[in-house]
């Protein structure tokens with residue numbers, strides 16, 4: 371047998387759950403924290419569902435001990451969370467805020483106290499707003515040095531206790547929604563040229579941070595998390611198979627090849643050149659990117675859905691820059707790139723209320739693709755179901771979430787049996803939290819938080835959902851009983 375198919379999850383498998391600072395912490399202007407690009411963006415009318423903000427979020431900043439105690443009771447092996455850059459360096463490149471550092475010290479110590487492995491994301495989208503004002507943030511090459519300085523502050527302070535680091539969260543998403551779709555800060559629409567330039571800066575920030583971490587803490591494990599949407603060709607028509615190749619090169623391998631090989635896919639680079647979209651690089655960048663690629667320990671994968679790819683004629687559909695942010699099923703529209711591809715719905719698969727395709731086998735495919743193409747270990751850094759939950763007499767029955775996670779874990783187990791080296795599985799999310807554009811009604815957590823869109827609503831009290839008890843058992847049995 372080529373693969374040993376009888377192994378299941380490794381003994382030291384890290385069963386985890388994840389969050390991001392802006393989505394849970396609140397305390398947006400406390401203890402010296404500076405404003406972030408998101409603090410500013412959510413205040414622009416029409417940008418978020420019912421104008422929700424992360425000002426208070428689910429108040430994790432003040433309730434982290436309660437949240438960690440619930441994790442410990444569940445038996446969580448790892449907790450992935452992000453650090454807020456403007457809490458550490460309020461204006462992005464000036465003074466360091468000791469109170470900000472202290473908060474994460476306390477959180478990390480609390481996790482370590484219970485034997486929960488901290489997995490830290492350096493950047494989950496909240497950039498100091500001052501950098502936007504100084505030089506337009508990611509648009510300027512200047513951000514690379516400021517980012518690396520920030521990252522080094524974290525490595526020096528925490529790497530005695532934190533051995534698992536994720537540098538970037540979903541670079542493809544924050545740049546795509548920020549410079550193409552106008553839905554994330556800085557809200558630019560169809561600025562393709564800048565989109566690729568911004569990505570180059572982010573790749574350099576990732577690469578230089580990886581190199582710095584390995585100098586400061588050689589035994590740390592590091593990677594970045596990519597929002598991986600694997601694709602199916604619409605049918606066996608060669609032009610649709612070709613469209614799938616274009617889609618993968620431009621939407622998946624463009625990021626993963628850079629993290630793993632330190633170079634862009636040749637066909638994507640050729641396409642960019644033909645459209646005059648090639649980013650400006652400095653002498654030496656290629657060496658740095660290649661060096662960092664040789665140092666990463668895993669590919670981080672955030673998996674939510676797969677997609678279908680069909681050839682799209684030059685006069686075909688474009689992108690409407692719309693998303694279902696209301697939870698009214700069936701409102702999403704087919705979008706595409708004229709001359710290349712479009713992404714019709716998959717009639718063989720169900721969808722969530724926000725029209726995200728539910729495809730557990732897609733998770734196994736992600737693992738297989740990464741294993742074949744990069745032969746790297748894998749951290750599933752996010753996977754989960756956003757749903758409306760009902761709170762009834764202190765109980766939350768969420769069989770749909772259990773069903774979703776169960777089927778994904780089954781497929782992940784098959785991926786392990788296929789020979790993929792999967793190190794960790796983090797659900798999204800631990801507690802309910804702010805969904806960037808969809809408010810608080812789109813819930814992902816094992817722990818229900820009593821709050822609605824209105825800032826003054828709810829007690830913020832925590833309640834265990836049925837899925838909380840279910841995942842506890844999954845962890846106890848190392849994924850054998852689902």
Ligand code: BG6
Nearest residue numbers: 390539540543756805806807812
């Ligand atoms: C990922 C992000 O894109 O998906 C998370 O890393 C996000 O921060 C999650 O919350 C779910 O997306 P959404 O839009 O449903 O909140």
